[in-house]
Amino acid sequence: MASSTKNQAFLLGYRAYMAAFFIFLAAPLVAAGSFAFNDSLFPALPWQGVTLDWFFNDSEPKLGMFHDRRLLRGLYYSGIIGGMVALLSVFVGTTNAFLFVRGNFPAKNFFYILMILPLVIPGVILGISILVMASNIANGVEDRFNLELEFLRPGILLVVFGQFSFVTTITSLVITARLKKFDTSLEEAALNLGASRAQVLRTVTLPFLRPAMIAAGIVAFLVSFENFNTTLFLVGSESPLTITMYDRMAKVGSTPVLNAVSFFLIVGSGLLALISVVIQRDPKS
Amino acid sequence: MQSDIKRLSLILLFAPFALWIALLIILPHMGMVVLSLREKVAPRVYEFGFGNYIDFINEPIYWNTLLRTGSMSILVTFLALLIGFPIAYYIAKIAGKRSRGALFLLCLIPLWVSDLIRAFGWILLLRETGVISSFLTDIGLIDQPIEFLYNDITVVIGLVYTVILFMIVPLVSTLDGMDNAMIEAGYNLGGNGFTVLRRIIVPYAMPGIVSGCIVVFMMTAGSYLTPILLGGKNSSWFTEQIYDQFITRFNWESGAAFGFLLLAFTSIVVWIGLRLTGQTLANTVAKS
Numbered sequence: 001m002a003s004s005t006k007n008q009a010f011l012l013g014y015r016a017y018m019a020a021f022f023i024f025l026a027a028p029l030v031a032a033g034s035f036a037f038n039d040s041l042f043p044a045l046p047w048q049g050v051t052l053d054w055f056f057n058d059s060e061p062k063l064g065m066f067h068d069r070r071l072l073r074g075l076y077y078s079g080i081i082g083g084m085v086a087l088l089s090v091f092v093g094t095t096n097a098f099l100f101v102r103g104n105f106p107a108k109n110f111f112y113i114l115m116i117l118p119l120v121i122p123g124v125i126l127g128i129s130i131l132v133m134a135s136n137i138a139n140g141v142e143d144r145f146n147l148e149l150e151f152l153r154p155g156i157l158l159v160v161f162g163q164f165s166f167v168t169t170i171t172s173l174v175i176t177a178r179l180k181k182f183d184t185s186l187e188e189a190a191l192n193l194g195a196s197r198a199q200v201l202r203t204v205t206l207p208f209l210r211p212a213m214i215a216a217g218i219v220a221f222l223v224s225f226e227n228f229n230t231t232l233f234l235v236g237s238e239s240p241l242t243i244t245m246y247d248r249m250a251k252v253g254s255t256p257v258l259n260a261v262s263f264f265l266i267v268g269s270g271l272l273a274l275i276s277v278v279i280q281r282d283p284k285s
Numbered sequence: 286m287q288s289d290i291k292r293l294s295l296i297l298l299f300a301p302f303a304l305w306i307a308l309l310i311i312l313p314h315m316g317m318v319v320l321s322l323r324e325k326v327a328p329r330v331y332e333f334g335f336g337n338y339i340d341f342i343n344e345p346i347y348w349n350t351l352l353r354t355g356s357m358s359i360l361v362t363f364l365a366l367l368i369g370f371p372i373a374y375y376i377a378k379i380a381g382k383r384s385r386g387a388l389f390l391l392c393l394i395p396l397w398v399s400d401l402i403r404a405f406g407w408i409l410l411l412r413e414t415g416v417i418s419s420f421l422t423d424i425g426l427i428d429q430p431i432e433f434l435y436n437d438i439t440v441v442i443g444l445v446y447t448v449i450l451f452m453i454v455p456l457v458s459t460l461d462g463m464d465n466a467m468i469e470a471g472y473n474l475g476g477n478g479f480t481v482l483r484r485i486i487v488p489y490a491m492p493g494i495v496s497g498c499i500v501v502f503m504m505t506a507g508s509y510l511t512p513i514l515l516g517g518k519n520s521s522w523f524t525e526q527i528y529d530q531f532i533t534r535f536n537w538e539s540g541a542a543f544g545f546l547l548l549a550f551t552s553i554v555v556w557i558g559l560r561l562t563g564q565t566l567a568n569t570v571a572k573s
Contacts, residue, residue, distance in 0.1 A: 014375060021372050022391060028406025028446065029395060031416060035409060043409055045419045092301045099298040109567060114306050116570050120499060121310075122507025122551065124524045125544045128531060129313035132320050132541060165309035219397070226399035229509050229524070233531065242401050246510070249401075254408065262402045270394045277393055 033266050036259035043256045054260040065260040074244035078225050081156060081240055085163045085224040086217040092164075093171030093216055094209065097179045100172075116173075118166040123229035130162050131233050155236030162230040167223050171216035178212035178280075211279045218276040222269050241265075314548075321542035337542035347526065347543070354523040355550055357437070358505040361444045365452045365501050366494065368445065373456035374486070378465070389457055396450050404514040407443050408434065411515075435517035443515040448504050452497040459493025460486075495562050496569035499555050506551045523547055 035043035039051035041061060057064040065071050100112055118126065131154065138152035151157045182205065190200045228242045235243055245258060324336035341347045376388045410416045411433035418430045433439055467489070471481040487494070512522035527547065530540030559565060 011379075014371070014379070017371065018375055018388075021368070024446070025391070025395065025450075028403055028410060029398065030406075031409045032402050032406035042414075044414050045416055092305055095298050095301045099295075099302055103295050103298060105295060105299070111302070113566055114310075115302070116566060118310055120503045120555070120570065122503060122524070122547060124507055124509060124527055125317075125548050126310075126313075128527065128540060128544050129317040130309060131531075132537065133313040133316045136316060136320075161309060165305070168305055222397035226397055226401075228399065228401060229507060232509070232528070242399055245401055249405070249514075254405065258405060259409075262405060265402060266395070266398055269397050269399075273394050273397055274390070277390065 029266055032259060033263040034259075035256055036263040038256060038259075040256065043254050043259050054256045055264075063257065065257050065264065068257060070244055071241070071248075071257070071261060074239055074241035077156065077238045078240040078242070081159055081163070082221040082224040084160045085167055086220040088160070088164050089168040089171045089220045090175075090213050090217045092168050093175045094213060096168070096172040097175040097209075100176055101179045116169060119169040121166065123166065123227065124233070126165055127162055127230040127233035130158065130165065130230075134158055134161075153236065154234050156238050158234040158236075159231050159240065162234045163224045163227050166230070167220045170223065171220050174216040174219065175209060175212045178209055182208055215276040215280045218272050218279075222272055225265075226269070317541045318545055320538055321545050323538050325538060331538075337539045338546075340539065341542060341546060346521075350521045350526055351523050351546060351550060353521055354506055354547075355554060357441065357444075358502055358551075359554070361441055361448065361505045362498050362502045364441070364445050365449045366498060369449050369452040369497070370456060370494075373453045373460055376453075377457050377460035377463075378468075392450055392453050392457070396454065400447055400508065400510040401514075403447055404443060404511050407439070407446070407515060411439060434515060435519070437516070440512050440516040440520060443511045444505050444508065447508065447511050448501045451504060452501050455497045455500075456490065456493045459490050463489050491562060492564060492569045495558065495564045498558065499566075499570055502554065502558075503551060506547065 036054050037050050037052070038048055039053070040048040051062075053062040053064055055064045056066055058067040096115060100108070100115070105111075134152040138149045141147050141149050186204055186208075187200050190204050191197075195203070225240075226242060228246070231240060231243060239247070241261070245261060248255070248258060321337055322333055322335065323331045324334040326332050372392075376385055376392070380388055408415070412418070413430045413432040413434075415433070417433065418427075421427045422430055463486070467485055468481060471485045476484065507524060509522070509524045509528065512520040513525060516522070523543070524547070527540055527543045530536045530543055559569075
């Protein structure tokens with residue numbers, strides 16, 4: 001009897017702790033998002049009433065995010081970079097999955113650890129090392145052949161390379177996990193029924209991997225979209241959204257239009273993350 | 286014939302992997318090390334030498350910043366584990382079937398929200414004109430607005446906040462795979478809650494714990510936005526020094542040396558951690 005009341009008190013305390021944690025988790029996001037709707041020039045209390053001006057208004061001083069050309073350009077570049085990173089990293093992630101699940105070659109464990117490594121290298125270091133190499137090549141070519149290789153200077157391509165360098169580890173892990181669950185007797189059955197290897201891959205194996213590939217692509221897109229550290233060193237004149245927002249924060253200070261962007265990104269990335277979770281869920285469980 | 290096809294497809298699968306690792310990871314890092322060993326002796330004249338590293342040792346601000354970044358990152362990792370473990374345990378073992386999925390989803394959805402937005406949210410809450418300060422003045426608890434930003438405690442809280450989900454998510458997956466019978470057996474054999482935790486649950490979850498700790502430690506040590514935005518000018522985070530050398534002073538040689546030092550320092554910490562817990566990189570991070 002005594003132990004059950006003690007247990008209940010413990011459970012109650014545990015639940016309170018869980019509740020406190022989720023409040024802690026939500027508080028800054030709620031603050032960042034909700035001031036987008038405050039009818040004021042500053043993202044601070046008191047609450048002045050609800051407005052959608054910070055999204056849709058087309059004139060200063062309350063220029064909404066959908067009329068702010070620099071923010072829109074940032075959003076556009078982020079989208080392009082994210083899409084390229086997602087495509088590239090899902091492709092290499094898939095070949096990596098086949099390589100490590102199906103392939104047999106010497107020093108496989110060593111190469112597997114090499115594949116994991118980019119995930120734990122600080123993003124700042126990935127950024128500077130890729131910047132240094134690209135500049136070395138570009139300078140060398142310029143000195144020797146008098147040829148300017150514009151694409152090796154900071155810009156969209158280098159940002160894509162920089163993000164791709166560690167995002168590929170994430171996509172590889174996601175797709176590898178799925179391929180490990182694959183029952184190879186399905187492939188054998190298809191082969192026995194007269195299908196060619198390419199047909200088996202196209203009609204049996206890849207459809208099985210598709211949920212993991214889509215989920216990996218979404219995660220790659222999200223990681224690329226929110227990345228700052230690696231991007232910071234590789235960015236040229238085409239700034240993606242996080243860099244544009246940071247510049248705005250540093251130069252203009254916090255304005256509610258940044259809250260509008262935050263709201264947009266929190267909701268957008270939350271929805272995409274939700275899709276990536278749902279899509280990977282086994283229909284059975 | 287069959288083995289030729291096998292070999293060819295292995296080569297085709299190996300090519301993207303090799304290009305990725307060689308061109309974007311190994312060669313750039315070697316280039317960074319080579320650059321860090323160049324000393325500028327006159328404009329556009331360089332010599333091989335350890336000058337950039339000697340500068341680092343001779344300037345206490347530099348190595349103090351590195352040590353500070355390292356020790357604060359260890360503290361953040363420890364706090365994230367301490368706060369996150371009960372959360373993960375509740376989600377994996379205590380919550381009912383329905384609420385388990387919902388709670389886990391609540392952890393997964395905000396996982397990819399940018400550091401910038403998280404820090405921005407904290408700024409709105411904690412600054413002198415922010416929500417908490419004005420709320421406390423409104424209810425009469427304090428007379429003057431308080432500035433909660435720009436101190437080490439806020440930086441640590443902000444960093445824990447930024448990384449904690451990367452601790453919780455792998456822990457939930459690990460604990461989820463644990464058979465409840467193991468815990469019950471521990472109780473049946475007369476163990477109390479603490480013994481069961483120490484002797485059964487923690488050893489079982491060790492790969493997940495170490496994996497979460499490595500990822501969180503590296504993320505924290507390499508973070509830039511959170512310490513800068515919440516700590517202000519005096520945050521003294523090492524990534525800021527790297528940025529300063531590269532972008533502001535345009536001293537790439539010294540910046541490359543700093544980058545290598547950060548990488549070496551964090552790798553040593555991770556290596557020590559793996560040694561102490563008897564884990565390897567392959568059975569921790571690779572599994573999550």
